[in-house]
Amino acid sequence: MSPKPIIAPSILASDFGKLASECQRIIGHGADWLHIDIMDGHFVPNITIGAPVVTCIRPAIEKTADGKGIFDCHMMVAKPEQWISDFAKAGGDLYCFHYEATENPRECIKLVHDSGMKAGIAIKPDTPADVLYSILDDTSDPDYYPDMVLVMTVEPGFGGQKFQQRCMPKVTALRDRYPEMDIEVDGGLGPSTIDVAAEAGANVIVAGTAVFGAPDPKHVISILKETVQKNVELWKTRSKV
Ligand SMILES: O=C(CO)[C@@H](O)[C@H](O)COP(=O)(O)O
Numbered sequence: 001m002s003p004k005p006i007i008a009p010s011i012l013a014s015d016f017g018k019l020a021s022e023c024q025r026i027i028g029h030g031a032d033w034l035h036i037d038i039m040d041g042h043f044v045p046n047i048t049i050g051a052p053v054v055t056c057i058r059p060a061i062e063k064t065a066d067g068k069g070i071f072d073c074h075m076m077v078a079k080p081e082q083w084i085s086d087f088a089k090a091g092g093d094l095y096c097f098h099y100e101a102t103e104n105p106r107e108c109i110k111l112v113h114d115s116g117m118k119a120g121i122a123i124k125p126d127t128p129a130d131v132l133y134s135i136l137d138d139t140s141d142p143d144y145y146p147d148m149v150l151v152m153t154v155e156p157g158f159g160g161q162k163f164q165q166r167c168m169p170k171v172t173a174l175r176d177r178y179p180e181m182d183i184e185v186d187g188g189l190g191p192s193t194i195d196v197a198a199e200a201g202a203n204v205i206v207a208g209t210a211v212f213g214a215p216d217p218k219h220v221i222s223i224l225k226e227t228v229q230k231n232v233e234l235w236k237t238r239s240k241v
């Protein structure tokens with residue numbers, strides 16, 4: 001099955017003073033998932049929120065059969081194993097940890113799956129894509145297989161940074177090698193950068209500033225989604241060449 005376009009606004013760019021209603025507002029504008037950036041001040045030089053806040057916003061957002069309302073937790077934390085159970089209890093759906101933050105990414109994927117969440121694995125701009133190949137090539141046990149790969153397009157830690165196009169060859173390599181994988185990009189995405197990211201092969205698009213800062217978030221979300229949709233067929237032709 002072809003990957004479908006998924007738009008996941010980063011709530012880091014929302015007004016935290018009215019977080020639950022901001023989440024509802026952006027879902028109402030057509031967002032699919034909510035991207036929740038968790039920073040611990042160790043893995044990245046910034047601190048955001050933890051599981052208690054996720055617990056508070058969970059009841060405000062309905063999950064639908066067509067996959068809307070998923071909480072995509074981007075764990076920019078050291079030792080990601082330690083927070084799995086808290087986020088599962090808080091209502092996280094997808095627990096995306098950093099490859100660089102753990103000594104055993106395969107075991108971490110298994111622990112996330114055991115908790116009932118889906119597992120994502122993220123790489124920073126300077127981490128090559130091929131570190132993931134041994135994990136992604138081994139389809140022998142679904143418990144150890146990630147549900148999504150996240151290619152960071154900025155250095156993790158802050159919203160509002162400039163998109164780094166140099167990360168796109170990694171997205172292309174991953175898309176050509178894994179045509180059905182959900183590939184997420186995160187950092188500096190918006191109407192001016194979506195073309196290159198979608199052409200490279202990203203289907204899950206995180207956008208914070210570009211969505212929450214827009215006068216018409218619905219319009220921005222539809223541009224992002226349509227641009228991914230236009231490229232899905234192109235990836236198929238390219239991987240056959
Ligand atoms: O994980 C991160 C930053 O570390 C991101 O999710 C950003 O928060 C996205 O924000 P914009 O670059 O879209 O403003």
Ligand SMILES: [Fe+2]
Nearest residue numbers: 010037074186
């Ligand atoms: Fe993020």
